[in-house]
Amino acid sequence: MSQQVRGVVARAKGEPVAIETIVVPDPLPGEAVVKVQACGVCHTDLHYREGGISNDFPFLLGHEAAGIVESVGEGVEDLAPGDFVILNWRAVCGHCRACRRGRPWYCFATHNATQKMTLTDGTELSPALGIGAFAEKTLVAAGQCTKVDPQASPAAAGLLGCGVMAGLGAAINTGAVGRGDSVAVIGCGGVGSAAVVGARLAGAAKIIAVDIDDRKLETAQSMGATHIVNSRTADPVEAVRELTGGFGADVVIDAVGRPETYRQAFYARDLAGTVVLVGVPNPEMKVELPLLDVFGRGGALKSSWYGDCLPSRDFPLLIDLYLQGRLDLDAFVTETIGLDDVEEAFARMHKGEVLRSVVTF
Known part of the structure; x- marks a missing residue:
């Protein structure tokens, strides 16, 4: 049965974002529903709002996230409800020419969930980078979930999902x-x-x-x-x-x-x-x-591209370094905010006042 949750939606180019009710379907084969615990406010989300990436409005924003797997679809074997995961936008296909050559960090056929999340009137949403994590729950491809040590702070761990991983x-x-x-x-x-x-x-x-x-x-x-x-x-x-x-x-x-x-x-x-x-x-x-x-x-x-990372290789390693005190991911978290504060966080980010504002649930 589908669920209804709150999420941040950009309906039109340049317009302020709004909190909308999002319909999240049950996962089909190869998909997972994740209860989002934290999601960073990234420049890429602002680019989406400004129409700088595509014109496939409305967008469900947010992609730099960590959370708990709530349910998985048929055939998903390496992921289970309760797993703590970082969401990634490079779900390696394993079959394209880059993957076959042993260079999966260049995968040219990364995949997203087959189904679309929608507004309550049935309008399909375009999830930012195939994730859409400025929401209490989101639907992704199972391959977009990378399991890491659950001792990590979700606010810090989620930043590996985009900006921090890109720089590292x-x-x-x-x-x-x-x-x-x-x-x-x-x-x-x-x-x-x-x-x-x-x-x-x-x-x-x-x-x-x-x-x-x-x-x-x-x-x-x-x-x-x-x-x-x-x-x-x-x-x-x-x-x-x-x-x-x-x-x-x-x-x-x-x-x-x-x-x-x-x-x-x-x-x-x-x-x-x-x-x-x-x-x-x-x-x-x-x-x-x-x-x-x-x-x-x-x-x-x-x-x-994305720090030429391979999430299954790099995320667990970097989280281990974080838990050992050798990588201070917490230093990137300038502030934690609520879902209603994303528009203001965009303004602070644009002014260079923060490294990362992080929405926590």
Whole structure:
């Protein structure tokens, strides 16, 4: 029997979100219903509200979540009611060309629940990133549930579902930061700060945080940055070079995703260094670089999709580090809020006042 719960819905582009009654169907084969315990307020949700991802309104927002499995559909064998899970938007298919080549973190055919959640009048909802977790309960594909140690705080654990994993993975997985490397991170919001933490976990010797906001730079420093650069008052390329013996950083992570920050990342890296783009640009943005510079500087220009993570591998490992006190996920939780406070949280996030507001149930 279907259930009715409260959820945050964006009905039209740019309009304030509203609390609506959501109809959650019973899970069919391969699906699961999850009782959401916590869900972070991510920039991606704001992009959905602003029509920056698609026009498939109305959207059921929220995706950075953790909770308890309530029920599963027929044929689901590795998940059971009562399991504590982090929701992920990369439900690996196991059959596409990336999976067959042993690179499931690039899975090109990730899947979502077959059924749609709806409004009470039958209007189908588009769940953000196939999850829709600004709701008391949500319907997902079973593969979108990653079991982790239930001792973890839901508010902290859920952040691995998107932003924190994206930043950590950009450094550890995509950038392959190694012991003794120099790393620069451009943009120190939630994702950039997580990239700083990832570089520290990987053993980087020098971690340079770059931003235009002194508050974010202070936060990045508290999370492991060894040097900070305010790019309002200093040329970030020259500053990074000066801090690295005139050479540039081994790995530069662009956590903003704008043409100007990408050019800064490109020229702030050492010869044969790596640029990682993890900030999400909009469709109109373009970047121009002299092709001779692309060739002559060598190295690698990479994009990081979801931190190139494999949830089944990375989430349990990172939760173990968290429970051991080696990864402070709690530091990313600026505030906990109620479901009715999401619109105000968007405004605080847009102003750079928070790393993460987290809805708790």
